[in-house]
Amino acid sequence: MMDQSSAADTVEKFSPAAAAVLVVDVQNDFCHPDGIMAKRGFDVSGLPDTVARIQAFVAAARRHRVPVIWLRTTHDETTNTDVWLARHGTTLRPTGPPPSNCVPGTWGADFWEVAPAPGEPVVTKHRYSGFSGTSLDRVLRALGRVSLLITGVATDACVESTLRDGFVHDYHVNLVADCCAAYTAERHEVTVRAVRNLFGLTPGSDEVIAQWEREAAAAT
Numbered sequence: 001m002m003d004q005s006s007a008a009d010t011v012e013k014f015s016p017a018a019a020a021v022l023v024v025d026v027q028n029d030f031c032h033p034d035g036i037m038a039k040r041g042f043d044v045s046g047l048p049d050t051v052a053r054i055q056a057f058v059a060a061a062r063r064h065r066v067p068v069i070w071l072r073t074t075h076d077e078t079t080n081t082d083v084w085l086a087r088h089g090t091t092l093r094p095t096g097p098p099p100s101n102c103v104p105g106t107w108g109a110d111f112w113e114v115a116p117a118p119g120e121p122v123v124t125k126h127r128y129s130g131f132s133g134t135s136l137d138r139v140l141r142a143l144g145r146v147s148l149l150i151t152g153v154a155t156d157a158c159v160e161s162t163l164r165d166g167f168v169h170d171y172h173v174n175l176v177a178d179c180c181a182a183y184t185a186e187r188h189e190v191t192v193r194a195v196r197n198l199f200g201l202t203p204g205s206d207e208v209i210a211q212w213e214r215e216a217a218a219a220t
Helices: 049-062 138-143 157-169 185-198 205-218
Strands: 019-024 067-074 122-127 147-153 172-181
Touching: 019 049, 019 157, 049 067, 049 138, 049 147, 049 172, 049 205, 067 138, 067 157, 122 138, 147 157, 157 185, 172 185, 172 205
Parallel strands: 019 067, 019 147, 067 122, 147 172
Antiparallel strands: none
C-alpha cells in the first residue's frame, strides 16, 4: 500500500504525463520453472501471480498512454568480466565455468509470459541496473519522462539496482510493490522498506491504475 499519501489523492509522480513503466527482467531463466534460477534451487512458485499483475498493469498503462519500457538481461563472453564472474567468490578471478543464464539467442533470455508491443522500447543490459551501460536514460529523456513506475524481478537485485540508479540519475522512482517479486518474501520486503524509507513511493498497482482512470474521466 502507498504510505506517503492517500489513495484518493492525485500523485503527480503517477500521472500519464510524467511517468513511464519499467518492466525488469521477466525472462525465462529468471522466472520459468525450467529456467536457470529454478534449477539452482530458487523458489519461482510465486512468480505467476506477480507476472499476472504485471500483465494487467502494462495493459492499463497502454490504455492510458503511459510508455512501457522493457529491460532484459543478457550475458556472454563479451560482457562477462572477471569482476562479474567472481562476485560470489573470494578470488580476483573466477574459478569455475561461467554461468549460462540469459545467453543471447537462447530460450532462457526470452521474455516469460509477457511481450513488448510493437514500438515499445527494449533495453538490453548486462548488469543488475538498467542504467549501467545502456540507452535507458536517453530513451526516458527522449520520451520526456521524469518519473519511473518500476516492476519486475528480482525485487532485491535488478529491480532495486535500477531504482537506485534511477534516483541517482534524477528521476522520481516508485516501486510498484505488488508487481515485483524476489525469490523469498523477506528479500522482497527488505527492498520495499528501503525504498519507502529512502528513495520513493511504494504503491500497489491498483492505486496507480485508479488514478489513471480518475484522470482520464476528469479529462472527458
